[in-house]
Amino acid sequence: MENGFSSPRNDSFPAGLRVLVVDDDPTWLKILEKMLKKCSYEVTTCGLARDALNLLRERKVMSVDGETSRVMKGVQHGACDYLLKPIRMKELRNIWQHVFRKKIHEVRDIEILEGIESFQMTRNGSDQYEDGHFLCGEDLTSIKKRKDIESKHDEKDIGDNTSTKKARVVWSVELHQKFVKAVNQIGFDIPYSSLKRLSSMQKYRLYLSRLQKGNDFNNPVGMIKQSDSPLSDSVGSFGSQNSINLQPTDVSNGCYGFSGSSLVLHNVDPRSHDGDKKILVTTPVAEPKRGLTVDAPNPRKPRISQMECGHPLAPPRSEVNFATFDSSLTTKYPWCGIPEIRLKQEHNPLHFNDGFSHLPMPGQKQLTRADYRQPAPAISSAPSLTEREIGCPVKIKPSRNDYGSNASHVSSTASAVDSIPLQTKTNSTNHQVSSTSSMENQGLNMNCLTDVESSRKNINLGMPPLATLDEGLQVCFVPGDYYMNLGLQNIEFPEYFDPSLLTDVPIHLNDGLSCCKLKSDLRTSHSDALTGMALCPFYAHSA
Amino acid sequence: MDRKQLQHQLAYMRKSLFDQGYLDDQFNQLEDLQDEANPNFVEEVVTLFYSDSARFIQNIEQAMIKKPNIDFGKLDDYMHQFKGSSSSFGAKKVKKECSQFRECCSAGNIEGCIKTFQQLKQEHATLRRKLETYFQV
Numbered sequence: 103m104e105n106g107f108s109s110p111r112n113d114s115f116p117a118g119l120r121v122l123v124v125d126d127d128p129t130w131l132k133i134l135e136k137m138l139k140k141c142s143y144e145v146t147t148c149g150l151a152r153d154a155l156n157l158l159r160e161r162k163v164m165s166v167d168g169e170t171s172r173v174m175k176g177v178q179h180g181a182c183d184y185l186l187k188p189i190r191m192k193e194l195r196n197i198w199q200h201v202f203r204k205k206i207h208e209v210r211d212i213e214i215l216e217g218i219e220s221f222q223m224t225r226n227g228s229d230q231y232e233d234g235h236f237l238c239g240e241d242l243t244s245i246k247k248r249k250d251i252e253s254k255h256d257e258k259d260i261g262d263n264t265s266t267k268k269a270r271v272v273w274s275v276e277l278h279q280k281f282v283k284a285v286n287q288i289g290f291d292i293p294y295s296s297l298k299r300l301s302s303m304q305k306y307r308l309y310l311s312r313l314q315k316g317n318d319f320n321n322p323v324g325m326i327k328q329s330d331s332p333l334s335d336s337v338g339s340f341g342s343q344n345s346i347n348l349q350p351t352d353v354s355n356g357c358y359g360f361s362g363s364s365l366v367l368h369n370v371d372p373r374s375h376d377g378d379k380k381i382l383v384t385t386p387v388a389e390p391k392r393g394l395t396v397d398a399p400n401p402r403k404p405r406i407s408q409m410e411c412g413h414p415l416a417p418p419r420s421e422v423n424f425a426t427f428d429s430s431l432t433t434k435y436p437w438c439g440i441p442e443i444r445l446k447q448e449h450n451p452l453h454f455n456d457g458f459s460h461l462p463m464p465g466q467k468q469l470t471r472a473d474y475r476q477p478a479p480a481i482s483s484a485p486s487l488t489e490r491e492i493g494c495p496v497k498i499k500p501s502r503n504d505y506g507s508n509a510s511h512v513s514s515t516a517s518a519v520d521s522i523p524l525q526t527k528t529n530s531t532n533h534q535v536s537s538t539s540s541m542e543n544q545g546l547n548m549n550c551l552t553d554v555e556s557s558r559k560n561i562n563l564g565m566p567p568l569a570t571l572d573e574g575l576q577v578c579f580v581p582g583d584y585y586m587n588l589g590l591q592n593i594e595f596p597e598y599f600d601p602s603l604l605t606d607v608p609i610h611l612n613d614g615l616s617c618c619k620l621k622s623d624l625r626t627s628h629s630d631a632l633t634g635m636a637l638c639p640f641y642a643h644s645a
Numbered sequence: 646m647d648r649k650q651l652q653h654q655l656a657y658m659r660k661s662l663f664d665q666g667y668l669d670d671q672f673n674q675l676e677d678l679q680d681e682a683n684p685n686f687v688e689e690v691v692t693l694f695y696s697d698s699a700r701f702i703q704n705i706e707q708a709m710i711k712k713p714n715i716d717f718g719k720l721d722d723y724m725h726q727f728k729g730s731s732s733s734f735g736a737k738k739v740k741k742e743c744s745q746f747r748e749c750c751s752a753g754n755i756e757g758c759i760k761t762f763q764q765l766k767q768e769h770a771t772l773r774r775k776l777e778t779y780f781q782v
Contacts (some may be wrong), residue, residue: 127726129694129733136678136686188671188732191678 117142119198124154136188141195653781662779669770671735688732688780695773701727702766709758720758721750731769738768 121143123134131147138145148154185193679686680727709717727756728743729758742765749757 127733128697128731129730132690132693133675133678133733136683137674140678187672187729188735598781634699 103544118144119201120144120146121197122146122148122154124148126151126152131185134194137189137191137194141198143198439645649782655779658697658775658779658782663774666737667775669735669737671732673735675734685780687734691776691780694730694734694736698727698769701730702769705762709755709762715755715758717750717753721747724750736769736772739765739772742768 121138122130123145125131131149135145135147668719669719675690701723708720724743728740731739744763746758746761748763749761
């Protein structure tokens with residue numbers, strides 16, 4: 103079986119496209135090398151599939167007889183195309199298109215993010231945050247869901263989701279506490295209906311559904327939409343939080359795919375409303391592009407650095423950790439949907455705030471991310487995601503280490519506030535509002551989905567599948583602190599989501615608002631130098 | 646022989662190889678790849694194939710004589726590889742025999758496998774001879 107993968111070395115396609123050819127047959131190796139060279143590609147041949155596999159995540163697979171089973175296997179593992187032997191020159195000439203396509207998507211995502219970011223920035227009038235906020239829409243990377251999520255990546259990634267870099271906390275601790283208090287007061291029985299009506303929530307829902315469609319993974323959830331119910335009110339915070347764990351697969355090159363979908367949180371209403379709740383923060387999730395590897399070595403995702411305000415994102419790859427949220431949790435927390443995007447480098451288990459202790463954390467390991475608070479370290483290998491910590495309503499864990507300054511966790515509820523009328527708790531909402539506004543100020547594009555319904559649905563979806571989620575997409579809501587890493591590929595969701603809430607998490611890959619995209623592939627390939635371009639829709643955008 | 650005659654002969658040989666079904670279009674593709682930098686590219690490929698195929702044949706033979714139980718799955722795998730290899734330069738007849746062999750394998754037809762394999766070896770050797778002559782021109 104032959105494998106070939108391409109990774110563009112430069113921007114001028116197709117010439118210079120790097121191709122790795124792996125085949126156990128020396129005859130074919132020779133032929134392919136020649137053919138590819140004729141296409142002006144840069145060829146590397148490898149006779150040992152194992153070695154190549156270690157480096158690659160995606161590859162082109164050719165099979166002599168085109169057996170369906172073989173083809174499927176290839177595609178499942180990330181192949182973006184399947185060529186039958188004998189290979190024709192014209193087929194080879196077209197492989198660059200895959201890479202190009204990916205790149206285009208990546209660019210598009212970046213643009214969207216940037217657009218959002220600028221929007222956010224403008225709104226930061228009275229910004230409570232001084233600098234420390236990171237949030238940037240830029241980091242929003244659309245994470246295309248990878249069709250194939252390798253189990254091995256899963257295991258690996260799930261464990262360590264520490265975001266290396268976290269954006270500085272926007273919320274001040276005080277704010278967070280207030281918010282948490284408010285949220286607690288609100289309770290869980292906040293009607294979501296009101297949230298649903300929120301246009302932003304609708305939009306988010308739409309986005310999510312779009313995402314979902316595009317997602318292959320079985321667990322669409324990631325979204326912590328569950329905030330639906332609880333969020334409806336005060337929380338209003340993130341409708342969905344997805345933590346996407348992206349495994350930095352890129353060994354030699356930066357990004358490799360993690361296919362996670364970034365969950366985009368809609369900011370229901372970024373503008374601080376008059377005392378109502380406000381919103382959400384859209385968390386642009388930077389998705390590590392699967393195909394980033396295509397981009398050749400990206401030791402660090404430039405994107406990420408952008409995302410993080412003030413935090414240089416070191417890791418090239420972003421890991422999106424999806425924390426599987428605990429269904430039971432969702433019920434408890436109204437704001438469950440706080441997506442945390444974190445880069446996961448070495449994941450620090452997410453710790454949920456104490457407040458969330460009651461939230462049963464599902465066994466899913468992935469959830470552990472929820473309490474990852476250390477944003478910074480994760481970035482090293484993974485694209486640093488700007489993290490925005492969203493204070494958990496329950497309590498903000500100060501452990502956010504990387505938050506330089508105040509890691510104020512903005513409770514998801516707070517963030518979700520936005521359009522969700524937090525009438526229930528007027529006081530708290532106020533807090534929330536302020537906090538959210540501060541969040542906004544940060545430029546964090548976190549849109550909390552106030553769409554309770556959708557979040558709920560999402561949560562439900564996420565829950566069950568989370569357990570079985572082989573793909574990286576795991577949404578974990580961090581009951582406690584959640585970090586919203588903008589632009590981080592890792593979005594972590596607190597695990598306390600109530601699965602019932604998630605019926606189907608609409609994961610929108612790309613929302614105009616640059617919501618965080620839920621990454622379907624939690625564990626994005628680890629250390630794959632070349633992400634190649636497989637059909638997998640997710641790709642981290644390494645910019 | 647003068648150049649023109651050689652060329653003629655070459656063309657004739659080539660044509661007959663194609664007509665007789667020994668080679669298919671892949672061979673053309675390889676010849677297209679041949680250029681000044683690699684004037685003997687096709688020849689190199691074929692040589693590589695034949696040195697490699699000896700290994701294949703040996704593996705298959707060993708697997709076939711294994712008694713009492715012949716591992717058809719393994720045979721199939723070998724043949725799959727062999728088929729791929731032979732298709733690399735357009736060895737049409739050889740490839741056909743490979744497919745046939747694989748069919749016998751999946752049917753568990755030992756007799757058929759043995760017979761087909763003999764044919765395959767024959768085609769394999771014939772093609773080699775012909776190509777050697779061709780390249781000498």
